[in-house]
Amino acid sequence: MAADIFITYARKDGERVLPWVQQLQAAGVSTWMDIGGLDGALRWGQEIVAAVEGCQLLLLMVSPASITSDHVLREVSLAVDARKPIFPLLLEPVATDRQES
DSSP: OOOSEEEEOOGGGHHHHHHHHHHHHHTTOOEEOHHHHOOTTSOHHHHHHHHHHHOSEEEEEESHHHHTOHHHHHHHHHHHHTTOOEEEEESSOOOOOOOOO
């Protein structure tokens, strides 16, 4: 059964992400994240794709580490391709190189 929410985050932020996940689970929301969500017998990439395609929403844990993570970028791209809603949760402010015009 697919989880309601796919959690994408940078490994470095794991300790800050877990309390959020635990609160969601305590409220009865099913979550999927790579810790405990991956079956070692299956290919990692296939499981990620299936989990993103099966979720109702992608929760993007935003931090300086996550916005530079190739894995997070791939997971967000999968969610965009699958037309999944993406909810960003700001763990800490991030600087952007984008200049206002």
